[in-house]
Amino acid sequence: MNQERKRLDPRRPFVLSPAGLRRIILGATGGFDASLLAAPAYKPAPKPLRLKGDPAGYLLVAAHSQRGMLDAHAHQAIAAAALLASPQQAVVVLVFGSLNEDLRAYGADLVAVLPGADELGFAPEQELAWLCEFVTRYAPAHVFMPDNEIGDGDLGRRLAIHLGAEVATHVVELKPGAVAMYWQGGAALARGLMPLVVLIAPDVAETSLPFSGAGETVAPPAAQAPPGRYQNRGLREIAASALALEEADFIVAAGNGVADIPTLEAVAAAFGAAVGASRVAVDEGKFTRDKQIGATGKTVSASTYLAVGISGAVQHLQGIKACRHVIAINSDASAPITKRADLSVVGDAQEVMSALLAELAQRNLPDTARESV
Amino acid sequence: MMFPQLKIAALVSVGRNPASGAPRAARNDVLALDAALALAPEVSVLHAGDAAPALHDYLAYGAASVEVLPLPAGADALAPLAARVAGYDLILCGQRAEAGQGSGTLPYRLAKALNMPVVSAALEITLLGDIVEIVQFLPKGQRRVVRVSLPAVIALHPLAPRAPRYVYARLRAGRLLSAPALVAAPLPVSPWQSEPAVKKPQKLKPPETRQGHARLLGAIATESKGGALVREGSAAEKARAILDYLRTNRLIEF
Known part of the structure; x- marks a missing residue:
């Protein structure tokens, strides 16, 4: 009885998907082939061109x-x-x-x-x-x-x-x-x-x-309009810290991994950024409720989102869906935020923040930011 | 500062309460009226359409009277309004109507008809002689300052920092005046068919043409975006990596 049962080879050939999951190759037999690991089979194929021939x-x-x-x-x-x-x-x-x-x-x-x-x-x-x-x-x-x-x-x-x-x-x-x-x-x-x-x-x-x-x-248009009736007098910028989180363009957000709030606020001030927080940090009383970003807090659409000590729970990621550039500072390289972030820095939040402040202090900062560094 | 010598018109419409649908003074037009009253003591407040009771709200918000230009239902308000405001120095209105089409094109069409410059999304309006300076709304906390010479059409943004006050005594004192239209409005020929909005609009999606196996492969190859990972190096190097990223993407100016 035992001998007649069909056994599956635990080392049958597989490839790794881009998500890092093991996918067996159906129908293939034999041992594990290391060359397949180097060249994943699930490389997205180039998409076909939509336009057929010369445009009409x-x-x-x-x-x-x-x-x-x-x-x-x-x-x-x-x-x-x-x-x-x-x-x-x-x-x-x-x-x-x-x-x-x-x-x-x-x-x-x-x-x-x-x-x-x-x-x-x-x-x-x-x-x-x-x-x-x-x-x-x-x-x-x-x-x-x-x-x-x-x-x-x-x-x-x-x-x-x-x-x-x-x-x-x-x-x-x-x-x-x-x-x-x-x-x-x-x-x-x-x-x-x-x-x-x-x-x-x-x-x-x-x-x-x-x-x-x-x-x-293709060549851009070259038309020149005669001097117009509109006179552009430049931009008037409002400091991000004075804005509601929903409107801010640069947000520095703190999570459970941040113990030193003054340093975080100094980093935010140096970038001219608004300060946000994850639910955990708000629940601990480190920030007021209006700073909370996520499903039960605010949904933000900043161009730059610097997440310090935030692991990136689904509810938090929901709130930063519209953010263009997400940078994460986290001690855990496998935290979900690293999947979302465009740049993840693995390290102690406190050390990296202090290093950032030191680095910024040497730079040619705008006057408003210099005072706060 | 008041400029009594200027002829200023505020165009008002009948708004719609977003929750109950009840007619009311349109919020954007109230802001336009309030901005106009801050510039000159005498403002012509004009409405093209029926003498609706909701127009009395504009009296409470400071209009001495509201002039109603008769307009058949659904007709285009451009012609009678353009004929009435010809010769005015400054024409203010809300950026978008609450009722009707609410396409936000009237200020542009009016400006074209009167050959005036038009500036929309105005938050603050300052008069400097025969030049008007406008602070325009831009997203992400930015404001833009634009100057145009008079005459001009200016549309106010809903976030204009004004606090119009509703005073019931003014509502009792003011009047609606019905004026004869200078130009007959053309009969409505609308290419649009309107229906009650019950169903959610459908998103435009590519047709699914892949066969089962291709769809499965697509499902497996999930887009795990995950950007660059910096593990090694001192804290200073990591900080520099962050600053480099910000500079490469022009997110900071220094």
């Missing part, structure tokens, strides 16, 4: 970048255009500001970058001239822009009014040839044919696509 038409996406990157909202606009484009239509992306990221994954076929466009400057006439040049050059079937407050919503409306074209704003649903948006403050949903200018609300399109864009660089 175009869809235009325009968005402002910040610090050389487009935000998730702009990525969704590009992905929406790529999903709606026919196989012969190319997606042209015009980026106002510099660009240091690859937009192929979002389906961009032609990319033009205007690094000269001041990222947070205000030159609507010049930007409109550039955008109009692209509309003339490519004659796009539709122009997609994120309806945001960093300039795209404003520019999109100006474009539509300038061209005398129909515009759909705050679009919450996109379908081939049709759009839907809320009216009456959200009580009614209005549907209609897709107009020339489409300003989309956040989260209307999925950004993980089964295809890739060609990602060719």
